[in-house]
Amino acid sequence: xxxxxxxxxxxxxxxxxxxxxxxxxxxxxxxxxxxxxxxxxxxxxxxxxxxxxxxxxxxxxxxxxxxxxxxxxxxxxxxxxxxxxxxxxxxxxxxxxxxxxxxxxxxxxxxxxxxxxxxxxxxxxxxxxxxxxxxxxxxxxxxxxxxxxxxxxxxxxxxxxxxxxxxxxxxxxxxxxxxxxxxxxxxxxxxxxxxxxxxxxxxxxxxxxxxxxxxxxxxxxxxxxxxxxxxxxxxxxxxxxxxxxxxxxxxxxxxxxxxxxxxxxxxxxxxxxxxxxxxxxxxxxxxxxxxxxxxxxxxxxxxxxxxxxxxxxxxxxxxxxxxxxxxxxxxxxxxxxxxxxxxxxxxxxxxxxxxxxxxxxxxxxxxxxxxxxxxxxxxxxxxxxxxxxxx
Amino acid sequence: xxxxxxxxxxxxxxxxxxxxxxxxxxxxxxxxxxxxxxxxxxxxxxxxxxxxxxxxxxxxxxxxxxxxxxxxxxxxxxxxxxxxxxxxxxxxxxxxxxxxxxxxxxxxxxxxxxxxxxxxxxxxxxxxxxxxxxxxxxxxxxxxxxxxxxxxxxxxxxxxxxxxxxxxxxxxxxxxxxxxxxxxxxxxxxxxxxxxxxxxxxxxxxxxxxxxxxxxxxxxxxxxxxxxxxxxxxxxxxxxxxxxxxxxxxxxxxxxxxxxxxxxxxxxxxxxxxxxxxxxxxxxxxxxxxxx
Numbered sequence: 001x002x003x004x005x006x007x008x009x010x011x012x013x014x015x016x017x018x019x020x021x022x023x024x025x026x027x028x029x030x031x032x033x034x035x036x037x038x039x040x041x042x043x044x045x046x047x048x049x050x051x052x053x054x055x056x057x058x059x060x061x062x063x064x065x066x067x068x069x070x071x072x073x074x075x076x077x078x079x080x081x082x083x084x085x086x087x088x089x090x091x092x093x094x095x096x097x098x099x100x101x102x103x104x105x106x107x108x109x110x111x112x113x114x115x116x117x118x119x120x121x122x123x124x125x126x127x128x129x130x131x132x133x134x135x136x137x138x139x140x141x142x143x144x145x146x147x148x149x150x151x152x153x154x155x156x157x158x159x160x161x162x163x164x165x166x167x168x169x170x171x172x173x174x175x176x177x178x179x180x181x182x183x184x185x186x187x188x189x190x191x192x193x194x195x196x197x198x199x200x201x202x203x204x205x206x207x208x209x210x211x212x213x214x215x216x217x218x219x220x221x222x223x224x225x226x227x228x229x230x231x232x233x234x235x236x237x238x239x240x241x242x243x244x245x246x247x248x249x250x251x252x253x254x255x256x257x258x259x260x261x262x263x264x265x266x267x268x269x270x271x272x273x274x275x276x277x278x279x280x281x282x283x284x285x286x287x288x289x290x291x292x293x294x295x296x297x298x299x300x301x302x303x304x305x306x307x308x309x310x311x312x313x314x315x316x317x318x319x320x321x322x323x324x325x326x327x328x329x330x331x332x333x334x335x336x337x338x339x340x341x342x343x344x345x346x347x348x349x350x351x352x353x354x355x356x357x358x359x360x361x362x363x364x365x366x367x368x369x370x371x372x373x374x375x376x377x378x379x380x381x382x383x384x385x386x387x388x389x390x391x
Numbered sequence: 392x393x394x395x396x397x398x399x400x401x402x403x404x405x406x407x408x409x410x411x412x413x414x415x416x417x418x419x420x421x422x423x424x425x426x427x428x429x430x431x432x433x434x435x436x437x438x439x440x441x442x443x444x445x446x447x448x449x450x451x452x453x454x455x456x457x458x459x460x461x462x463x464x465x466x467x468x469x470x471x472x473x474x475x476x477x478x479x480x481x482x483x484x485x486x487x488x489x490x491x492x493x494x495x496x497x498x499x500x501x502x503x504x505x506x507x508x509x510x511x512x513x514x515x516x517x518x519x520x521x522x523x524x525x526x527x528x529x530x531x532x533x534x535x536x537x538x539x540x541x542x543x544x545x546x547x548x549x550x551x552x553x554x555x556x557x558x559x560x561x562x563x564x565x566x567x568x569x570x571x572x573x574x575x576x577x578x579x580x581x582x583x584x585x586x587x588x589x590x591x592x593x594x595x596x597x598x599x600x601x602x603x604x605x606x607x608x609x610x611x612x613x614x615x616x617x618x619x620x621x622x623x624x625x626x627x628x629x630x631x632x633x634x635x636x637x638x639x640x641x642x643x644x645x646x647x648x649x650x651x652x653x654x655x656x657x658x659x660x661x662x663x664x665x666x667x668x669x670x671x672x673x674x675x676x677x678x679x680x681x682x683x
Contacts, residue, residue, distance in 0.1 A: 036513070037508050037513040037610070037611070038513065038611060039611075041512075041513035041514070041515075041609070042513070042514055042515060045513075172656055198654050198655060198656075199654065199655070199656050200654075200655035200656060201655065201656055201659060203615060204655060205605070205606045206407065206411055206646070206647070206650075207655070208403070208404060208407035208533075208647060208650075209404045209407065209647050209648075209650030209651040209655065209658075210650060210655045212400045212403045212404055212651065213400070213651065216395070216396075216397065216400055228515060228607075229515055229606070229607040229609075232515075232517065232607055233606060233607070236522055236535075237533070239522055239523050239524070240522070240523060240524040240531055240533040240534070240535075240536070241403070241524065241531045241533075242524070242526075242531055258514075258515065262515075262517040262519055262607075263519065264519055266522060388523070
């Protein structure tokens with residue numbers, strides 16, 4: 001009897017002892033749904049790795065509010081309705097302490113409805129569509145530059161080189177539509193004539209008719225608001241149909257190393273827009289690049305870095321708020337000004353990003369070379385793009 | 392805002408339509424065979440096509456094989472996979488109500504996609520073998536698509552020749568016409584079912600292998616092909632094999648012409664509206680159902 005109670009006491013002490021330093025609360029569980037399969041898989045995975053690296057580094061520095069961090073991730077198969085279900089599950093069933101954004105604008109737009117309903121602050125590092133943040137949502141925070149600005153560099157360079165006409169095509173989804181309409185607006189402002197616009201459905205594989213029309217429009221510039229596989233298919237068929245604009249630029253996907261691996265020298269001269277390059281002079285950028293490469297065995301894309309930075313930004317918000325409480329974190333994030341490996345962060349009262357900058361690159365000799373804006377440019381663009389049969 | 396459509400543009404788009412139409416026909420012929428012989432609508436047809444694409448991708452990237460030479464390999468491999476699927480699973484639903492076969496093949500389809508996601512990952516793959524085009528009379532003829540078109544013609548032609556002239560082909564058609572009579576005439580019907588499923592899977596795989604040089608490969612690429620094939624065989628007449636050819640070409644042309652005159656976005660809508668119209672006017676499809 002006596003022995004047993006002593007053993008019992010010892011055990012109780014041991015249990016209590018081990019849990020006291022952790023604040024008796026266990027780790028902070030950070031939930032997210034990501035596009036690990038489906039159309040956006042490639043990009044969603046990079047974002048996932050960004051989150052993982054951020055959590056690892058935070059934990060190495062002692063966690064957040066004295067607690068370790070745990071990442072709970074589900075696969076939304078790149079589908080907004082699935083993401084809605086998963087955020088419901090994360091918040092109501094798994095009861096995670098906080099959430100992070102999913103990949104892509106359409107998925108973020110859908111998921112934000114859920115997090116808003118449950119008053120959860122959500123930093124959405126890969127949502128680039130302005131409208132998501134201009135609907136009166138209180139808890140949504142933007143990290144990357146808005147979609148409307150993706151093709152700004154291309155349009156600006158074209159107008160400075162005296163080009164007159166532009167054709168704009170886009171995948172018919174939230175982000176691409178915004179990028180295309182941004183390009184159209186900007187082109188008009190810069191005095192370019194918009195001679196052709198058309199949207200195509202997600203998953204489209206045959207662009208022959210579309211490109212035949214682009215060719216007939218004789219546009220000097222082709223601006224395509226794409227993701228990865230449509231950018232590849234478009235480029236291949238441009239070559240087949242001898243569509244020869246003087247400048248041709250894509251949005252997302254064009255910056256992935258796979259873009260060049262897939263298209264080989266056909267990717268030369270193509271312009272792309274990116275939120276980030278590892279060569280940009282941001283604090284901690286080079287270190288992030290090296291660590292990431294070592295950790296995951298491949299180079300990060302801007303999706304990786306945005307994920308990484310978004311997670312750090314949220315953590316900084318929590319640190320300044322001194323709590324996980326949504327309204328306090330929200331206040332802190334609205335006031336926060338921060339420079340990460342991804343560049344600058346500062347939002348307006350709607351959570352809309354105002355400080356971060358886009359850059360435009362061109363594939364030159366198997367490399368992405370930053371060509372715009374001038375103050376960050378590594379080299380001059382190779383202009384004009386030669387016809388396919390003259391390369 | 393759209394440019395004026397010139398005759399050259401129409402010519403260009405008709406070429407593209409015919410090129411993709413032949414592929415549609417080839418893949419849809421497989422679906423038509425299974426439906427004709429077993430009365431099973433095979434939802435897994437697209438995922439089988441996807442497996443064919445991966446065969447080509449791996450033979451090309453690992454062994455450096457010419458992607459067009461991988462077509463027979465992909466077809467042979469999936470012929471075996473198809474027969475195994477039929478022998479182990481599909482034979483159970485041949486006489487069951489249609490819903491059972493839909494559910495079963497839907498299940499197989501999900502399983503195949505997930506196996507592919509696990510084994511091959513969801514990374515987009517591409518076979519960058521041949522690009523560019525030939526110019527014929529001012530019109531561009533896409534090299535990869537034209538070669539794929541020739542292969543599709545050859546394979547589809549071969550399949551028809553096989554069905555028309557060989558004993559086995561005749562047995563397949565006989566089973567398709569009437570299973571009972573075929574059985575009475577001494578045809579081993581379960582064996583015919585198995586071979587038909589294998590043959591149909593091979594046709595899907597051949598389509599997948601050819602697509603590999605045209606589009607990006609990923610585990611979910613097949614889904615849209617199930618629907619397109621279904622559209623094709625209903626247009627042409629379900630279970631009617633020449634109907635699959637006509638339906639395939641028609642779908643290819645309609646999609647491209649709709650993209651040209653309307654927008655790319657509307658081309659799918661037009662294809663399905665066409666389906667509704669055909670079903671209203673000729674409920675058995677353009678060439679009528681089930682004549683072999």
